[in-house]
Amino acid sequence: MTNAGKRVLIVDDEAPIREMIAVALEMAGYECLEAENVQDAHSLVVDQRPDMILLDWMLPGTSGIEFARRLKREEATAELPIIMLTAKGEEENKVQGLESGADDYIPKPFSPRELVARLKAVLRRATPPGVEETIEVNGLILDPVCHRVMAHDKAVDVGPTEYRLLQFFMTHQERAYSRSQLLDQVWGGNVYVEERTVDVHIRRLRKALGQSHEQLIQTVRGTGYRFSTKAS
Template structure:
């Protein structure tokens, strides 16, 4: 995070391919890490905290999909953008890959050009903010580093989606957002879920925050929701 250049971890068991990718990315101004299997990759993730991962579908031992799932499951790495690489003909796995948490999907062979373009796109999409500071309002504290929420020092137990929702709200206070906007911002642009789903998660979040903070998330009838410290 020190320099402007983002760090990309390349995970593929074939060294020449890694090399080719690395060269392309370095020419585009990225730092590169390389790993041949999931174990090494995991070490790199822990040690160097890359900004994104290029992950081959086929890996010796733990497969790419499996590894992606694992990363998405752990809180510290859940937000790490992943682009899946796959050989031609395996396109049917696309859905599976995306469902495993991949943010994009590239079919080999691909041009360096394409790679860089998609990588940029994903980074742009997934790095709206780099909030390292805890956010506090009332007795409510959201700590992005610890990935935890506390209300008056009491831990609040919420699911990943509610966490992201709350984080979005705490970084976008006072303004009203439509359900569609929230789906876009919190769920991610490419999913399709019912707008009413937002209501349910709002409900869960309100419930989890308890009555002490219930008023923080306000309903804007006919429009959507708003996070505000001011009374309605």
């Protein structure tokens, strides 16, 4: 079960092109989502959580490159593989495209076969090193590969959101984050959620971690929360 069932978001303003790509990918066993602009794309990213993005360079409104940068900037979506699509003759943009965080770059026109091949390649090395490393703090282990949390060798049952929250905290220890920042980083920006919702998830996470580790997540009164091994 490597690529089967992977969800790919296609972002292009021209419907026929989207359609063509979608057909090609579906034949290859992928599931496709489509968006014709950055706003729709972002919504889809937030609530569908695709496994990768095919992103057209030229888009109405925010350009593709802007969008890519933005995705990379936010913790919640930074690891999302992106392939940039670009019209012919824009070779010079390649560097800029890759700089913006895209994982590959395909000039139009391309054959469906080539597209699928490169997409596979990108997905294969999708999880870049660093992200897949397990993090351990005081007997609390987060294993991104198994997508699993262990406390003193006992599995901890956390929901998806709590998992992301914990992952964010463990990769950003010591620093205090406001509810706002957490919403941006863990939920992904442009999601309209009450700040207090963060409290609830913090609570759920603490509960899941149990007595042994809940004190790792500290309340910074008047500010937000912090993950720290040092006592407060």
